[in-house]
Amino acid sequence: MALTPEERAERIRNRKAKAALNRLNALPGMTGLKEQINQMVQFAKVSKLRERMGLKTESHSNHMVFTGNPGTGKTTAARLIGEAFVHMGLLKTTKNEIPFVEVHQSDITESLVGGSEKKISAKFDAAQGGVLFIDEAYSFLGKSEHNTDSKVMTVIVQKMEDMRDEIMVIAAGYPKEMEDFLNFNPGLRSRFSNKIHFPDYAVADLVAIAEVMCAEREYEISPDYRERLSQRLDQERMLPGFGNARTVRNIVEQSIRRQSLRVSVLARPDRDELVTLLGDDVSLLSVQPVVSEKEQLLESISKAKKRLFEIEVEELLS
Known part of the structure; x- marks a missing residue:
């Protein structure tokens, strides 16, 4: 039996939604996120079945709060979730392309009275039918001039309600800062009903991310590269400002440059030599021992005494 155009279109949408969800599930880690998204997906499916049978359905907010350190995959996950939800019909749209609008505090800064409110409103309009991703949302607060922060938050709350579908x-x-953001306006917390934390990646997940990054660039990693990379990531995780996947990207790019230097001196490198990253292509951090000023002074005195003794011996022997 031939499918109607509507049935064919629905199958295409379902296939695209499944593809986006598969890409999301293939990302390393993010167990809590994947579980919650699966709950939302199944809720939407059951709601559709209930609606077809004339049963009451519950409305549900799709707005979310993502918490976590930089480089934990928040932006990537947001894109894939938005793509899946649009194809599932959870977000109404008439656009061919699914919008993903990322906004920072600097994007809406305006010296004119009322300018910031107009700019954030325009961002909502641009993201209609897709995702509005507010990064470091708490940076919008503390703009006391003309009570700008309160006015911007009022617009955000109103737009979230008016455009919820x-x-x-x-x-x-x-x-911690996201809690301050949610507490700033009484309407924010109730509208962000889905809160998901992105923990720092484990070393094994970071290595898996490195493999994906290398594969995208048509490089392969050797067992000794994987071992040396794990050692480097163990060092990096102890440093302040560790960037998770961003740190991995920097290391991979550094490794490729080091590999290029190594391969460039070969007379006729073959394909394996051109694509393979070795352990020597990962530089370990030089960890300097912490030495007190007293220890440094004593060491300097010792070296000075030793040098004086060597000079006296040289004079005696001359």
């Missing part, structure tokens, strides 16, 4: 708002940032 047409847009998914995802606010992201550090956990």
